[in-house]
Amino acid sequence: MTEPLLSLRGLTVSYPGAERPAVASLDLDVGEGETVALVGESGCGKSTTALAILRLLSPTARVEGSILLDGRDLLTLPEREITAVRGNVVSMIFQEPMTSLNPVHTVGQQIVESLRLHQPLSAQAAVARAxxxxxxxxxxEPQRRFQAYPHQLSGGQRQRVMIAMAIACSPRLLVADEPTTALDVTVQAQILELLDSLRRELSMSVLLITHDLGVVSRWADRVAVMHDGRKVEEQAARALFAAPAHDYSRALLGASLSGVHARGDAPHYRVARLPELRVERRADGTAAAFRLAQPVPRQPALPVDASAPLIRVEGLDVVHRTGRHAAHAVRDVSFSIAAGETVGLVGESGCGKSTLARAILRLADHDGGRIVLDGTDIAALERRRLRPWRGAMQLVFQDPYGSLNPRKTVAALLEDALRIHGAKDARVRRERTHAMIERVGLPASALQRYPHEFSGGQRQRIGIARALIVQPRLLVCDEPVSALDVSVQAQVLNLIADLQAEYGLACLFISHDLGVVRYIADRVLVMKDGKIVESGEREQIWSAPAHPYTRQLLDAVPSFAATPL
Structure with a gap:
């Protein structure tokens, strides 16, 4: 048996003051030309492991064990030698390219810099190689994109630039940390196909870090599952999905919507809740057991009367202008949403989904059409006359951390929303704030804390609470669960569905995750190049898609068939 290219032995990473190590006694091998997936939820130690391999952890981190690359322990190398390894022998693709790329340099300059750092190339040769x-x-159009800045590229293009930088020196090991989390299904498929073809062409090994089990099922040779910093299971990918041995692995697979496409009938929020992963802990806080909270039938939802929509969008146009150039972002879009109904909106990045949402909420200008909310065309109202309507329409953002003021407590954030919308009595504001924070499943003590003190799923609950506390009639959710782990995703989706049924909200739900849309939506709109190319009932879209683009989206969804629990 040949020696693995990368071998982690007893890798332990700890920080001063932390209750438990971020990574504990991890053993992991990656063979030549092999793709090994490291999976688990946020905080399990996946990214810490990746950063440890490249010696990019904080100086306060205490690292023990060994990280052997071709027999050399990377932990013992002097700084000059590890610098020669990074980007040359081992490269990394980070989750968010917009924060990893330098915004003041063109993408071409950044690739050239990476090349010249590790290879004896002239400036001209480096440009040609870039x-x-x-x-x-x-x-x-690589010649034109070479001169572009990161903000001028789409998310998929920025990720491709990161891959170009990572493979510039033909590394032997590529560490890909959530490389497709925020990408649309078709772009995700393209990126993963590209990585796999480069792996074969360059005889490169890949350590793929992800929480998307559909991706793992399709692209990994072996899988290691982590929880609380420890590896709980490792198997060949096919074996893991066929017969997971650990109860955490079984619960993780059972909570994932990636399996929807392979399981036949998809769950629907009007019928059942999604199963939520529960962790039972010992007195010392360590995990003792894992289980799925069994889905239970919901209370009968309020009837939806599609003949009397709450909101009608008719022939809406949005044009983006830059100098003399004008481009249609939204073209002649028409649809309606009834009270209590959820309409899903899907399509690739740049197709106009978020622009459409902002135009409907009158947060962006439009160039034609009507937006009839409860009988009033709000598209025709001047901005100063929109204030009474603002509370009737609320938005849940994709990134709750970026949309919550970090200098204010949760109580202040929620009370500010009430004050802006006319709640003058301080006692009433406090009562409604306490009631709403409890309704979204957070303790009253959360009101005195700041956004950075919460996990991603908890912050999203706060974002939902802020949207709902003003009692809107239309809720627009723009990618509200795309960055969340599968179990947290299930909790947030169940919460949205419960609150919608309770308050009779109309909901426009925007997502690139078709498994999520299939669960949450009653009807689905498919958008491409600013136009609605197909619309229909949720199961009709999945069982008999009419438009080639819809079929392309569905075919690109990675899925797996897990063993029933």
Whole structure:
């Protein structure tokens, strides 16, 4: 048996003052040309492991064990030697390219810098190689994109630039940390196909870090499952999905919507809740057991009267203008949503989904059409006359951390929302704030804390509470669960569904995750290039899609067939 390219032995990472190590006694091998997936939920130690391999952890981190690359322990190398390894022998693709790319340099300059740091190339040769790399990762018009800045590229293009930089020096090991989390299904499929083809062409090994089990099922050779910093299971990918041995692995698979496409009939929020992963802990806080809270039938939902919609969008147009150039972001879009109904909106990045949502909420200008809310065309109202309507329409953002003021407590955030919308009595504001924070499943003590003190799922609950506390009639959810782990995703989706049924909300739910849309939506709109190319009932879209683009989206969804629990 050949020696693995990468071998972690007893890797332990701890921080001063922490109750438990971030990574504890981890053993993991990655063979030559192999793709090994490291899966688990946020905080389990996946990214800490990746950063430890490249010696990029905080100086306060205490690292023990060994990280052997071709027999050399990376933990013992002097700084000069580890610098020569990073980006040259081992490269990393980070989760968020917008924060990893330098905003003041063109993407071409950044690839050239990476090349010249590790290879004896002239400036001219480095530029030529950078253009080859942009072409290799299938970026259109590489000559023009070479001169572009990161903000001028789409999310998928920025991720391709990160891949070009990572493979610039033909590394032997590529560490990909959540490389497709925020990407649309078709772009995700393209990126993963690209990584797999580069792995084969360059004889490269890949350590793939992800919480998307559908991706793991399709692209990994072996899988290691982590929880609370420890590896709880490791198997060949096919074996893990067929017969997971650990109860955490079984619960993780059972809570994932990636399996919806392979399980036949998808659950629907009007019928059942999603199963939620529960962790039973010992007195010392360590995990003792894992289980799925069994889905239970919901109370009968309020009837939806589609003949009397709460909101009608008719022939809406939005044009983006830059100098003399004008581009249609939204073209002649028409649809309606009834009270208590959820309409899903799907499509690739840049197709106009978020622009459409902002135009409906009158947060962005429009260039034609009507937006009839409860009988009033709010598209025709001047901005100063919109104030009474603002409380009737609320938005739940994709990134709750970026949309919550970090300097204010949760209580202040919620009371501010009430004050802006006319609640003058301080006692009433406090009572409603306490009632709402409890309704979204957070303790009253959360009101005195700040956004950075919460997990991603908890922050999303706060964002939902802020939207609902003003008692809106229309809720627009823009990718509200795309960055959440599968179990947290289930909790937030169940919460949204419960609150919608309780308050009779109309909901426009925007997502690139078709498993989520299939669960949450009654009807689905498919958007491409600013137009609605197909619409229909949820199961009709899945069982008999009419438009080629809809079929393309559905075919790109990674899925798995897990063993029934």
């Amino acid at each position: 253009l080859e790399l942009l072409d290799l990762v299938r970026i259109p």
